[in-house]
Amino acid sequence: MPPKQRTPSSQPAPSSTSTPSKPTSSKAASNSMDAQAIATDIWNKYVDKTPQRVKLLDSFLAFLVVVGVLQFVYCVIVGNFPFNAFLSGFSATVGQFVLTASLRIQTNPENKSEFESISHERAFADFVFGSLLLHFFCVNFIN
Amino acid sequence: MRWLFSLVVVALLAAVQAVSFTGKRLLVVLDEASEKEKYSVFLGDLEGRGFHVTTESPKSDSLSLFRHGERAYDHVVLLPAKSKGLGPALTANLILDFLKKEGNILLALSSESATPTSVQSLLLELDIHIPSDKGALVVDHFNYDSSSASEKHDVLLLPYPTNLKSGVKNYFGGDGYIAVPRAVGQTLGNESPLLAPILRAPSTAYSYNPKDEADTVEDPFATGSQLNLVSAVQAHNSARLAVLGSAEILQNAWFAEKATLAGKDIKTANRDFAEKLSSWTFKETGxxxxxxxxxxxxxxxxxxxxxxxxxxxxxxxxxxxxxxxxxxxxxxxxxxxxxxxxxxxxxxxxxxxxxxxxxxxxxxxxxxxxxxxxxxxxxxxxxxxxxxxxxxxxxxxxxxxxxxxxxxxxxxxxxxxDEWPRSWQISGAWVWIGGIWVTVLGWVAFVGLWLYSAPTEKSIKKTQ
The missing domain is CATH 2.60.40.10 (Immunoglobulins)
Structure with a gap:
């Protein structure tokens, strides 16, 4: 897998090396074109090559980031009055993010060599246990 | 039978007419037995109020303020003595120890006899200052008794003391005039909060020694109302010591004497004042x-x-x-x-x-x-x-x-x-309650999807 990934990213590199002869304005335009091309390329690669469970994990992580950012922004704007409520709400999201990220690391087929001793079922069971513990603590703390 | 019983009760009540809160053993220290006659009415009043009065001479061997390490008396009246010292039983330290054991002392001074050294050092210890030379007395050319001291102006006629300051009860108030003959004036130190003046000299009074031959008083000991004729110390343990500038106040001769103040005939009220002073000192009031x-x-x-x-x-x-x-x-x-x-x-x-x-x-x-x-x-x-x-x-x-x-x-x-308000009772917490439950529900949905999507993982594994 790693060698495959390197080849598509090395393709845009020659085109960017040919730009210095052009004027600066067209250089920026071509750069943005290149950046867009890189982004779409990465996106396509991600869609093609990533296993479905990792995609599921990533979408859950993205969801948690959105929820966490919303809570933090609300706290900054409105204030942290029941501070324990803010702490437990925000840390529930952050903690869930950390646990999910760990699950992603442990179940990603790319890291198989490092986590050979841990089966996916075992990693998922750990994740569920940790999450339940986290939810219990947060609900208890917010009272 | 019943009337007899009630009669006995009434008789008993009359017997315990008045007595101090702390005890009734009273010691009177008096130089000579002949002196006792001068104070007979005062001592009789004390006995009438329920005190057991013991009279001792300072020279007596049996005199001791303590017995077996405890107070032998509850109260002491120290009357002025002719002798220079008060003997080994009444040193300044012993008198202070007596105060430390919550004994009360009424200390009378006289300008006619020298103040004993033990009393001098006792007063110094308490931050009360008296003139050092023998014979110094308080005179006032305005408030004097013109019938007995028309020349020397050393018998002061003063009204009863008023409130020391607002917010303080007055235990020495009354109607009439107190005769203060030949008093030793005292000044009080500024530092001690335990000191309080009872009877102040009027603003026209001053203290001087008539034996000074000078025509004018150059350097009086103290003048005006900074001179105290009667002052009080109440220690932290509530032991009381009253310093009476003139022992003659307590003598029969001045208890109800006719006197003349600025041409007006009055009768001195010393007996009443002596009772008020002694009953305060011996813890019958306050x-x-x-x-x-x-x-x-x-x-x-x-x-x-x-x-x-x-x-x-x-x-x-x-x-x-x-x-x-x-x-x-x-x-x-x-x-x-x-x-x-x-x-x-x-x-x-x-x-x-x-x-x-x-x-x-x-x-x-x-x-x-x-x-x-x-x-x-x-x-x-x-x-x-x-x-x-x-x-x-x-x-x-x-x-x-x-x-x-x-x-x-x-x-x-x-x-x-469990005594804090629940989170949903605080509307400010609703956002973060929402945060928790969105996270939890999202997690539940994720777990469901993960388990549901299990077979596809195998296909990916196969492709790998």
Missing amino acids: VLKVGKLIHYLDEGVSKKLNSSVAVPENNPKIYRIKQDVAFQVEISEYSNTHLTPFVPADGDSIQLEFSMLSPFHRLDLTPISQTANSTIFGVSFKTPDQHGIFNFHVKYNRPFLTNIEEKRQVTVRHFAH
Whole structure:
């Protein structure tokens, strides 16, 4: 897998090396074109090559980031009055993010060599246990 | 039969007419037996008030203020002696020890005899200063008795003392004039809060030694109302010492004497003043007693203090922060024969401190009710937002009143885990409650999807 990934990213590199002869304005335009091309390329690669469970994990992580950012922004704007409520709400999201990220690391087929001793079922069971513990603590703390 | 019994009770009550709050053994230290005659009315009055009077000469071998390490007498009257010293039984240290053991002393000075050295050093120790030379006395060219001291102007006629200051009770007030013949003036040190003047000299008085041959007084010991004719010390343990500038005030000759003040014939009221002074000194007046002290959780119902000794105080040991607490204390004042409800002077009030190292509350106690012989003071307050070991502390130190210091220790705990308001009762927390449950529900959905998508993983594994 790693060698495959390197080849598509090395393709845009020659085109960017040919730009210095052009004027600066067209250089920026071509750069943005290149950046867009890189982004779409990465996106396509991600869609093609990533296993479905990792995609599921990533979408859950993205969801948690959105929820966490919303809570933090609300706290900054409105204030942290029941501070324990803010702490437990925000840390529930952050903690869930950390646990999910760990699950992603442990179940990603790319890291198989490092986590050979841990089966996916075992990693998922750990994740569920940790999450339940986290939810219990947060609900208890917010009272 | 019954009338006989009640007659006996009445007779007994009459016998214990008045007695000090602390004891009735009284020692009178007197130089010569012949001197005793001069004070016979005063000593008779003391015996009439229930004191057991013992008269001793300072030279006597049997004289001792202590027996087996305890006070042998409750009160002492030290009358001026002709001799220079008071002997080994009445050194300044022994007299101070007597005060430390809560004995009371009435100390009379006289300008006609030299002040004994032990009395001088005793007064120096207490920060009371008297003229060092023998014979110095207080004169006043305006308030003198023109019938007995028309030349020397050394018999002062003064009205009864008024309040020392506002908020202080006056135990020495009355109607009439006090004759103060040939008094030794005292000045009080500024540092000691235990000192209080009882009778001040008028502003026109001054102290000088008539043996000085100079025509004018160059450097008087003290002038005006900084001179005290009668002053008082009340120690921290409430032992009392009164310094009487002129022993002649207590003598029969001045108890009800005709005198002339500025051409007006008056009668001296020394007998009454001597009674007031001695009854204050010997703790017949101005004695405070704290009865019960209760505190309880204020739940809207006021509890009644049961002043019976049989019922224990039974106070809670622990409160929570921000709880309503009520406090009550029962205070009596001993007045000559019995305990009476104590009423503080106008503009003065007893205060309660709720303190941990420093007071968090300092509150005026208001009288709630009165029993036959005590006033019940009370106040309600909210415990501070601070947990720890606190004291209910009543401290009341006033001139002429015995000191009150009472403490009751309680623990103030913080909120228990289940005493806080629930999160949904605080609308500000709703956003973060939402945050938690969105996270939890998202997690549940994720777990469901993960388990549902299990087969595809195998296909990916196969492709790999």
